[in-house]
Amino acid sequence: SSRLSDRVACITGASSGIGRAIALAYAAEGAVVVCSDLQPEAHADTNNEFPVATHDLIVQQGGKAKFVKADVRYEEQVEALVAKTVEEFGRLDIMVNNAGIGTEVDHQMKAGDFRLHQTRTQDFDLVMNVNTRGVYLGCKYALAQFLKQEPLPPNGRGERTGGWIINLASIGGHVALAGAPCYTTSKHAVVGLTKEIAVSYAKDKIHCNSLCPGFTETSMIAPMTKAKNDPTAIAATEAIRAAHPWGSLGQPEDLAKAAVFLASDDASWVTGHSLVVDGGYLAR
Numbered sequence: 264s265s266r267l268s269d270r271v272a273c274i275t276g277a278s279s280g281i282g283r284a285i286a287l288a289y290a291a292e293g294a295v296v297v298c299s300d301l302q303p304e305a306h307a308d309t310n311n312e313f314p315v316a317t318h319d320l321i322v323q324q325g326g327k328a329k330f331v332k333a334d335v336r337y338e339e340q341v342e343a344l345v346a347k348t349v350e351e352f353g354r355l356d357i358m359v360n361n362a363g364i365g366t367e368v369d370h371q372m373k374a375g376d377f378r379l380h381q382t383r384t385q386d387f388d389l390v391m392n393v394n395t396r397g398v399y400l401g402c403k404y405a406l407a408q409f410l411k412q413e414p415l416p417p418n419g420r421g422e423r424t425g426g427w428i429i430n431l432a433s434i435g436g437h438v439a440l441a442g443a444p445c446y447t448t449s450k451h452a453v454v455g456l457t458k459e460i461a462v463s464y465a466k467d468k469i470h471c472n473s474l475c476p477g478f479t480e481t482s483m484i485a486p487m488t489k490a491k492n493d494p495t496a497i498a499a500t501e502a503i504r505a506a507h508p509w510g511s512l513g514q515p516e517d518l519a520k521a522a523v524f525l526a527s528d529d530a531s532w533v534t535g536h537s538l539v540v541d542g543g544y545l546a547r
């Protein structure tokens with residue numbers, strides 16, 4: 264279908280996992296997609312899981328896409344990302360702040376019981392810089408652009424939409440992910456930031472929602488799910504699977520379907536919401 268036809272979307276962290284799936288799903292719905300990441304191909308530690316870069320795959324499939332390199336920790340790079348999107352495609356309609364890291368997964372695998380007093384302050388800073396400050400910067404420059412440009416034509420509610428922001432939070436934005444104190448902090452902040460933006464920019468008809476995945480099979484949790492012959496890791500993966508009533512982990516495409524909804528006119532009265540896609544994790 265073409266629920267996003269001709270809309271210009273920008274997705275951070277689009278080389279891997281959930282960001283890649285969102286980019287592909289948006290393109291399949293007719294969006295023009297700027298794929299941003301540290302590198303076009305998924306990084307080395309994923310064992311070259313995705314040999315074809317996201318934007319190349321979209322173009323091969325007949326869509327319109329471009330790669331723009333940006334590290335969301337650096338303000339000038341995020342500002343340039345939005346500027347290059349507008350330079351290339353004339354506007355920006357959908358900003359997906361997806362780039363994120365979960366360094367504590369590695370610690371959990373090594374230490375089992377990993378708690379805040381064992382964290383390194385530099386790890387707290389790193390996780391906050393990418394997961395929270397990076398989202399703040401993506402919102403800041405997207406909002407400035409949304410306010411500058413002509414709103415989109417009237418939707419089903421007869422309103423001209425000012426733009427969409429989708430921020431990747433987590434079930435860890437709602438409850439503690441024990442063993443990941445820094446990550447939990449960073450994602451709770453994203454849920455709060457999203458609500459404030461939704462309230463403050465509602466008069467501009469700008470939507471801002473967060474998307475909260477349960478554990479999803481991507482490179483982020485590969486230290487768990489891909490672990491072989493490591494009893495701690497295997498036990499951790501089993502416990503995580505069991506914590507999802509659905510009995511399986513999420514797939515990137517499960518999140519991409521929800522992200523399409525949140526950027527479409529189907530969500531014309533949805534803002535400030537935190538859409539949980541988690542196989543029932545938070546319901547228990």
Ligand code: NAD
Pocket residue numbers: 275276277278279280281282299300301302305306333334335336361362363364365393431432433434475476477478479480481482483484
């Ligand atoms: P992933 O590691 O597969 O993909 C993340 C992408 O972000 C990578 O391509 C990486 O290069 C990029 N990235 C990392 N730091 C960056 C930076 N500073 N600047 C720009 N890009 C950067 O992980 P994923 O699981 O697809 O994660 C996507 C989002 O979903 C993250 O925000 C993550 O916290 C969130 N999330 C994931 C899960 C899960 O279980 N996988 C659960 C809840 C939330």
